[in-house]
Amino acid sequence: MDLKLWTDELRQLVNVDCGTGTIEGVAQVADILASMWAKEGWQCEKVDLGSAVGPGVLVTNKPHATHFDVLLIGHLDTVFPAGTVAQRPMSQDETRIYGPGSSDMKSGLLNILWAMRGMEKSDLQRLSIAVAMNPDEETGSVHSHQWLGELAERSRHVLVCEAARADGSLVNARKGLAGYELTFTGVAAHAGNDPEKGRSAVTALAHSILAINALADPERGTTLNVGVVSGGDASNIVASWAKAEVDLRFWENSEDERVNRALLDLCETGFMEGVTTTITRLNHKPAMAINAQTEALMKIVERAGEEEGVAISWKAVGGGSDANYTSALGIPTLDGFGPIGAGFHSPAEYLEIASVEPRIRLLRRVVSML
Template sequence: MRKLVAGVMLAWAAAGAASAEPALLKAAQERQAAALALLEKLVNIDSGTFNAKGLDAVGAIAAAELAQQGFSVEKTPATPAAGHNIVATRTGSGKGRVLLVAHMDTVFPDGTAAKRPFRIEGRRAYGPGIMDDKGGIVIAVQAARLLGDKDFGKLTILLNTNEETGSEGTRALIDKLVRGHDVAFNLEPGRAADGLVVARKGSGEIELEVTGKASHAGVAPKQGVNAALEAAHQVVQLSRLGDDAKETTVSWTVIHGGERSNVIPDHARATADVRVKTPEEFDRVERDMRSIAAKKLVPEAQIALSLTRGFPPMPPSAVTDGLAARAASIYAEIGRKLTLESTGGAADASLMFAAGVPTLDGLGIVGGGIHTADEYAEVDSIAPRIYLLARLIQEYGRRPAITK
């Protein structure tokens, strides 16, 4: 199936860059002020993954913008996550069915928007979640505004509430939606070098739980079973699960143990972030972690280990290469050059790719500093990215459905 789709897409790419559309570019440039205004509204709302009120506030603003454009808008609970996913659909007289996906949640705690509100300094705009992924929402909304009914058969925009924690509340919805479309564009941030994402690692977590026995650290330290000590030992030896040659990383990121300095801790836990390029590496990590963990430093300690698989990998693909080639030719119409990147970050694109639908990622606003206090968006990337997405929708929305 993928080989057939790849052949169709690579044939389109080989046709070369189409003529630039000055009217569309002018319209994209004219939307920049409105895009910045919408971006400011969204950035100034706290919408961490667990903030239902903030997520629904962001969703309401985006839904109003899309309803004004003639989209039919539906809110669906993101159970077990917070807030409501937004699904906006508009039908046209074209042939292709195009799905756009962005997410409303950020990694920042409540109060961050008030502490670091939207601001522009020079040619950069700053604020929590400005590029990951509120900039993506803005690019999707503004690109859709430039399109006519002849530009697509069906255009669907999904705004997810819980991508930052693995999309557990939206996976079933993504799978259902994407299978009813011919191509999917994910509005994750554009890379700092004006890039798109053509491959992603899969993500997962190792949870380590150690149970010991409490005792007085000064009076009877040897009567206890030190769970924190064993957890530290396990963290060190389980770090060897990473494999540089396979680009597999196992990074211990959270560790807890003990409550008082004079008590031998009876419980400890730790969490590791796992990134892999192939599903088989998840299998290898799960197998090897159990044999490694059998080697204890504190024999009496009890150990429980589990690996939770999050997003699957999105490996390199001729299908994706074909989409990227067409995107590059479109960008060249306006004198810009796309870079193509692989990343260790995981995202909804992997779910759409795994469903067998041609997927291209990184079509959001360009910037850097993702997940930090210095997150920024390049103001001068807004109009070109609106143009790029609008043209891609036209390319794949006007044509007959891609045969799978």
């Protein structure tokens, strides 16, 4: 393959600020990719997912197909704010490429394109292939998960092209996740003159943290993290308000149900007399679990790896992706088909240049075997 051309194309994608909330940047990345696919003769469609996010992009080799042999998924957005590209645009050394979204997941999006560019004409005639690129994965795919789910339900297999892990592993299981916001409403009072007349929302929040932490079950991999707290207006005022954001992770969807029910009950009861608590679930992804259909797809990938000389190993990871949604629908789903990378969501993000070409060959071979 022409690695220089691949790198030049990646630079076009990385050097655009496209955090989920930078809608114009997400749209620009969508335009660049749509143009690349159109030049290959694939049908491209922009998908309006609402004014809160950028567009999705749907690409297919068979525009009139009602079902797909495989759905390839990647996301257009990153976690980084506007101005990041100016501070640290894409760069590289002898072994790695750096930059915002370089491995999470601009390189994965580009590898899909390059894998399909090299497909045999007979395979493209035989197979019905769809590529879905969504604009809001980094904030939980709130606006796009229904669209992705509808596409997945029309597909026999789903391959998500997030980066392979740092050791080269692909992903066959992911923790589910849920995000919550708790709002506490108390009664303000002068902290010196009339403290007894107040009902501190901050104190209620403090009690809630202990109760929420107690819901974790480390042996089953169920964790809760109260990661953001705020409240009160001044130190000499009994706080009338407070807020907390909670992150829940779980391997088993039954644990999600248990904790969700417990959180609702705790908030209904309240954490302190005179302070009311409301809870809102901000986002949710079910766990991506292995089943018999997933194992059959894993065997195909392993055979493809043998044929291409690419070592295949598997890893279950704590972070979620769009694979969580499609797997929960019962569609055989695997993840991690992008180049090898690490340092996601940080300035240290990188991808291994040597992994680009083998991972393109692997993805192409897997699709051809479906």
